[in-house]
Amino acid sequence: xxxxxxxxxxxxxxxxxxxxxxxxxxxxxxxxxxxxxxxxxxxxxxxxxxxxxxxxxxxxxxxxxxxxxxxxxxxxxxxxxxxxxxxxxxxxxxxxxxxxxxxxxxxxxxxxxxxxxxxxxxxxxxxxxxxxxxxxxxxxxxxxxxxxxxxxxxxxxxxxxxxxxxxxxxxxxxxxx
Amino acid sequence: xxxxxxxxxxxxxxxxxxxxxxxxxxxxxxxxxxxxxxxxxxxxxxxxxxxxxxxxxxxxxxxxxxxxxxxxxxxxxxxxxxxxxxxxxxxxxxxxxxxxxxxxxxxxxxxxxxxxxxxxxxxxxxxxxxxxxxxxxxxxxxxxxxxxxxxxxxxxxxxxxxxxxxxxxxxxxxxxxxxxxxxxxxxxxxxxxxxxxxxxxxxxxxxxxxxxxxxxxxxxxxxxxxxxxxxxxxxxxxxxxxxxxxxxxxxxxxxxxxxxxxxxxxxxxxxxxxxxxxxxxxxxxxxxxxxxxxxxxxxxxxxxxxxxxxxxxxxxxxxxxxxxxxxxxxxxxxxxxxxxxxxxxxxxxxxxxxxxxxxxxxxxxxxxxxxxxxxxxxxxxxxxxxxxxxxxxxxxxxxxxxxxxxxxxxxxxxxxxxxxxxxxxxxxxxxxxxxxxxxxxxxxxxxxxxxxxxxxxxxxxxxxxxxxxxxxxxxxxxxxxxxxxxxxxxxxxxxxxxxxxxxxxxxxx
Numbered sequence: 001x002x003x004x005x006x007x008x009x010x011x012x013x014x015x016x017x018x019x020x021x022x023x024x025x026x027x028x029x030x031x032x033x034x035x036x037x038x039x040x041x042x043x044x045x046x047x048x049x050x051x052x053x054x055x056x057x058x059x060x061x062x063x064x065x066x067x068x069x070x071x072x073x074x075x076x077x078x079x080x081x082x083x084x085x086x087x088x089x090x091x092x093x094x095x096x097x098x099x100x101x102x103x104x105x106x107x108x109x110x111x112x113x114x115x116x117x118x119x120x121x122x123x124x125x126x127x128x129x130x131x132x133x134x135x136x137x138x139x140x141x142x143x144x145x146x147x148x149x150x151x152x153x154x155x156x157x158x159x160x161x162x163x164x165x166x167x168x169x170x171x172x173x174x175x176x177x
Numbered sequence: 178x179x180x181x182x183x184x185x186x187x188x189x190x191x192x193x194x195x196x197x198x199x200x201x202x203x204x205x206x207x208x209x210x211x212x213x214x215x216x217x218x219x220x221x222x223x224x225x226x227x228x229x230x231x232x233x234x235x236x237x238x239x240x241x242x243x244x245x246x247x248x249x250x251x252x253x254x255x256x257x258x259x260x261x262x263x264x265x266x267x268x269x270x271x272x273x274x275x276x277x278x279x280x281x282x283x284x285x286x287x288x289x290x291x292x293x294x295x296x297x298x299x300x301x302x303x304x305x306x307x308x309x310x311x312x313x314x315x316x317x318x319x320x321x322x323x324x325x326x327x328x329x330x331x332x333x334x335x336x337x338x339x340x341x342x343x344x345x346x347x348x349x350x351x352x353x354x355x356x357x358x359x360x361x362x363x364x365x366x367x368x369x370x371x372x373x374x375x376x377x378x379x380x381x382x383x384x385x386x387x388x389x390x391x392x393x394x395x396x397x398x399x400x401x402x403x404x405x406x407x408x409x410x411x412x413x414x415x416x417x418x419x420x421x422x423x424x425x426x427x428x429x430x431x432x433x434x435x436x437x438x439x440x441x442x443x444x445x446x447x448x449x450x451x452x453x454x455x456x457x458x459x460x461x462x463x464x465x466x467x468x469x470x471x472x473x474x475x476x477x478x479x480x481x482x483x484x485x486x487x488x489x490x491x492x493x494x495x496x497x498x499x500x501x502x503x504x505x506x507x508x509x510x511x512x513x514x515x516x517x518x519x520x521x522x523x524x525x526x527x528x529x530x531x532x533x534x535x536x537x538x539x540x541x542x543x544x545x546x547x548x549x550x551x552x553x554x555x556x557x558x559x560x561x562x563x564x565x566x567x568x569x570x571x572x573x574x575x576x577x578x579x580x581x582x583x584x585x586x587x588x589x590x591x592x593x594x595x596x597x598x599x600x601x602x603x604x605x606x607x608x609x610x611x612x613x614x615x616x617x618x619x620x621x622x623x624x625x626x627x628x629x630x631x632x633x634x635x636x637x638x639x640x641x642x643x644x645x646x647x648x649x650x651x652x653x654x655x656x657x658x659x660x661x662x663x664x665x666x667x668x669x670x671x672x673x674x675x676x677x678x679x680x681x682x683x684x685x686x
Binding site: 002004006008015017019021027029031032036040042045046047050052059060062063064075077078080084086088090115120140141142145146147149 | 365368369372416527528529530531532533537538555561562563564565589592594595601604633634637638639640641642643644645646647648649650651653654
């Protein structure tokens with residue numbers, strides 16, 4: 001049996017999941033105090049047909065590189081039109097992550113450019129109090145202006161760019177603590 | 178008039194889905210094609226589908242797809258005798274049409290004079306007024322600066338719309354609700370307009386109350402025939418960019434269709450139009466319609482009209498360019514209902530941030546009444562240089578209600594891995610009561626912004642967790658080093674061994 005911890009909502013929530021194999025493609029999964037008989041049939045490219053007890057689901061698993069200080073890949077699991085970004089940690093990785101304290105949004109968070117472009121305007125300065133989602137920088141990319149929001153509530157502790165500056169993807173723009 | 182030599186080879190001066198769309202019809206007509214491509218687009222789908230392909234420069238459009246000289250040179254080099262401009266890029270540049278004709282090639286589109294008459298929005302408005310076509314109230318010409326704009330806006334009253342004189346596609350267009358916002362939006366529109374069109378002149382129009390964007394497809398040949406193919410309703414817009422288009426419009430009945438069609442035909446005649454064009458109108462809450470602009474090219478949303486009329490608009494463009502005659506107005510038959518949704522590489526959950534990158538997997542929907550006009554494939558890297566539209570997904574059905582259900586179903590089957598797409602958000606738009614009822618206007622996306630970002634259904638979260646955990650488990654088993662390989666007994670069955678190994682790995686039976 002293997003125990004995993006699934007991180008949801010960008011690390012704000014944890015769910016333990018236990019998996020035990022009972023046969024080819026057959027598993028017993030314990031989740032939130034319930035045990036489910038699961039039959040998983042892998043189709044192509046991340047598509048899994050899941051029979052959970054008798055209900056039939058298609059789960060599409062799209063693995064993407066994690067952002068920020070969470071280098072583990074985030075798997076976007078889509079079921080019946082709902083998508084859940086999930087980070088699955090085995091016990092060893094979980095211990096490592098706990099040791100570095102990088103599990104949640106606590107502490108300093110970097111905002112970096114998701115695309116190459118040009119900084120149209122920096123809307124904040126060091127010391128400003130900001131709310132999660134509040135626009136910090138306006139970036140022009142693909143001929144459109146995009147507002148980039150704060151990753152969390154907090155205070156701006158660093159600003160690395162200035163109005164008019166050209167930036168590459170992943171360039172650090174500012175940090176919020 | 179002597180019959181001219183029909184077009185022998187067409188160069189498509191575009192990329193992405195529209196290049197693919199044009200090449201498809203050319204292949205059906207047996208006309209050889211030439212693609213052009215930038216550094217970023219060597220692996221693009223249109224390059225593979227065309228009969229020939231010519232590299233025209235570096236990735237930035239300015240140095241490749243917007244380079245008139247290089248595109249005309251590519252046509253010369255390959256012996257293409259006609260150029261199809263698609264939409265965007267050079268498609269509405271009269272200068273390009275002139276250069277093509279000066280090189281002795283056929284421009285598949287209107288005459289340069291018609292493009293000029295409609296291309297500068299303020300000039301177009303004057304032409305239309307003169308032809309007796311109703312226009313949205315606004316400044317006569319471009320406004321010199323923010324001060325002039327402020328004075329004009331105060332005179333006609335807020336809200337007003339700042340627009341690019343060279344405009345199109347929503348670029349350089351900003352809605353101003355109150356005077357305090359004017360300065361910032363004027364500056365932003367100026368920047369966007371300069372970067373998109375190389376022309377930063379702006380003008381100001383009155384914003385109508387709860388307007389609907391309804392446009393009429395027109396077609397004209399060189400023999401003085403002009404017809405309209407009915408309307409498209411394009412009121413679902415985000416930041417002035419259309420996202421959903423449908424035909425018929427829920428607010429257009431037969432008399433209104435005829436009235437708008439006649440005005441659209443009059444507008445086309447006023448500028449001696451040729452080929453495919455679209456006359457855009459704003460319809461106000463009282464049902465009165467006003468000329469907005471004419472797009473002198475094929476529109477992104479042209480397949481909506483193709484589905485309800487059964488016509489191939491690209492084929493008709495080529496036939497007109499060959500000197501052919503178009504169908505008569507009474508031969509235009511409209512049937513059923515069509516809706517288009519634009520699939521973008523963008524993340525609605527992150528303020529619609531563009532999401533270029535590698536498509537690791539792509540599966541497009543099918544089934545009854547579905548059409549996917551795409552320009553990408555699994556494995557393709559969506560470059561960060563161009564518009565991030567991947568595809569247009571359309572549904573046709575006998576009724577509007579069925580078409581809505583069909584498109585929602587198909588959007589749910591659209592699978593793109595590796596990058597974010599807006600398919601779930603589009604389905605939420607179609608499923609919204611205001612859209613379903615047909616009672617919506619151009620303020621739809623802003624008004625219902627929060628409702629359209631539907632959170633995932635919490636009842637499905639356990640299923641997602643099970644899927645992720647089982648997959649992690651399976652992968653660990655598979656990646657674990659193979660322990661003690663089964664002894665290769667003489668005569669032992671390799672099938673049995675394979676079976677045991679599979680059982681060990683689990684999953685994938």
